[in-house]
Amino acid sequence: MADVVLAVDLGTTSTKVIAVDRDAGVVASAEHGYPMRTTPSGEATHDPVQVWSAALEALREVGALGLRVRALSLTGAMHTLLGLDSAGVPVTPSVSWADNRAVDEVNRLRGTPDGAFLHRRTGTPIHTMSPLVKLAWFTGRGVTAHTWCGLKDYVTRLLTGHLVTEHSSGSATGLMDLHTLAWHPDALAFAGITPEELPPLHAPTDSFPLTCDIPGIPLGTPVVLGGGDGPMANLGVGAVAPGVAAVSLGTSGALRVVRDRPAVDPLGRVFCYAVADGLWVLGGAVSNGGVVAQWAAETFRTDVETLLAEAALVPAGAAGVIALPYLLGERAPWWDPDARSALIGVRREHGRAEIARALIEGVAQQLALVLDAVRSVAEVHSVRVTGGAFRSDLWAGVLASALGLDLELAEDSEGSGVGAGLLGWHALGELPDLAAAASLIKPTKTIRPDDAAQRLYAARRPAVERLYQSLHDLGY
Incomplete structure (x- = not known):
């Protein structure tokens, strides 16, 4: 019977409960999914009761294994928002980061100067993902709640009876002052709410006793508040030392590096979110990762594996095709929810392989632009990577060459779950x-950049910025 901490990871499509031992080993896991409601108007929401039910079922499944559960620790997708009544019952759906x-x-x-000020003070870019603007959207339409909180906060309340949040998730709301660790009055004024309508803020390492009856998990077990999935992913891949960045690449992607004080870059291209113990992540998330390959496969009526195999045969540079891969708008470094995709340089001789290669290179170039922005504030000399895209040698090789850095592939360790x-x-x-926690994570493979491809991508990158700006000026 192993001693474990159960990490509860509330994701966009499912909740995973991962039993993590003292040496960062994954002993067991369970996963239960749920739908996300989307509409042409830009809605992207979850039913919070469904998410809670999935979390409870996953906890029961792992609890039945007879492990010695020392604690629960929570993480989840950042930028969620829902309203509760005075009894803690949801009065709105849970709004996802993807809601536009x-x-x-x-x-x-x-x-505006006000927007730049709030970005500097709260660390959250001005974008539709931010609970700051979501709250303003709700209150501007007369929607009220006794308390506004994140989805993870709602689950914490059901597990412990306490409705609280922590500095990691709080720093991703656009409402918390990075320097005082308190709700920022100017942000609250824009959102149209008071501090009493938000949960109290705590340290990510604070805990409350479990009061929910879950077989196999004793009542009173500490429930550690944890943090957002991005900061926890840095810990989960072993990237908390100065200069070591973490890149996650699944449907979307992100690049983050840890430092010991909060800051954003002078041009407002990066976010800054709390981890714990006075550490912060700086970085940027891109909305378009593996989704571009999925879209291309659907468009060309093939499967992703076949298309990636064909694209891998195309030399670096995609035979002259350049892609701006903004199928879902874009976050870092533009923070433009209305950004549109483009294919430049397509000729009759080009086919699906060249277009797919260009899209993958476009995603890698976008992450390289994020790296450039991060480097204006913090050193980056190595990268730990995780995510489903790295099962493909093409994705891994293109990204290594675009970043110009060796990629150290972390164990398939569930990233943010292991971090929590x-x-x-x-x-x-x-x-x-x-x-000490991060030192337990050992890389299993190193992917090195190709010198010629690295030079090509670096030479093209300024053109990618100009192309985005040109399309933006045209209203795309």
């Missing part, structure tokens, strides 16, 4: 600090 309905609220702030588990062990006092 608050475009008018973004346009009121984006590019390690944070739980740290909160229990079993790991002295986050550096």
Whole structure:
């Protein structure tokens, strides 16, 4: 019977419960899914009761295995928002980061001195993903709630009876002052709410006793508040030392590096979110990752594996085709929910292989632009990577060449889930600090850049910026 921390990872399409031992090993896991409601108007929401039911079922499944559960530790998708009544019952759906309905609220702030000030103070870019503008969207339409919170906060309340949030998730709301670790009055004024309508803020390592009856998990077990999936993913791949970035690449992607004080870059291209123990991640998320290959496969009526195999035979540079892969708008470094995709340089001789290669190179170039922005604030000399896209040698090789850095592939370790588990062990006092926790994660493979491809991508990258700006100026 193993001693474990159960990491509860509330994702966009499913909740995973991962049993993590003291050495960062994954002992067991369970996963239960749920739908996300999307509409042409830009809605992207979850039913919070369905998410709770999935989490409870996954906890029961792992709890039945007879493990010695030392603690639960929570993580989940950032930027979620829902309203509760005075009894803690949802009065709105849970709005996802992907919800794009608050475009008018973004346009009121984006590019203004007030917007730049709030980005600097809260660390969250002005974008439809941000709960700041989602709240303004709700309150501007007369929607009220006793308390507004994140989806993870709602689950925490059902597990412990306490409705609280922590600095990691709070720093991704656009409402928390990075320097005072308190709700920011100017952000609250824009959102149209008061501090009393938000949960109290706590440290990510704080915990409350379990009060929900789950077979196999004793009542009173500590429930560690944890943090957002991005910061926890850095811990989960072992990227908390200065200069070591983490890249995750699945349907979407992100690049983040840890530092010991909060900041954003002067041009407002990166976010800044809390991890724990005075550490912060700087970086940027891109909305388009593996989704571009899925879209191309559907468009060309083939499967992703076949298309990637064909694209791998095309030399670097995609035979002259350049892609701006903004199928879902774009986040870093543009933070433009209305950004549109483009294929430039297509000729009759080009086919699906060249177009697919160009799309993959476009995603890698976007992450390289994020790296350039991060480097204006913090050093980056190595990269740990995780995510389903790295099962493909093409994705891995193109990204290594675009970043111009060796990629150290972390164990297929569930990223943010393992990070939350390690944070739980740290909160229990079993790991002295986050550096000791991160040292338990060992890379299993190194992907090196191709010199010729690296030079080609670096030479093209300024053109990618100009092409985006030209399309933006045309209203695309």
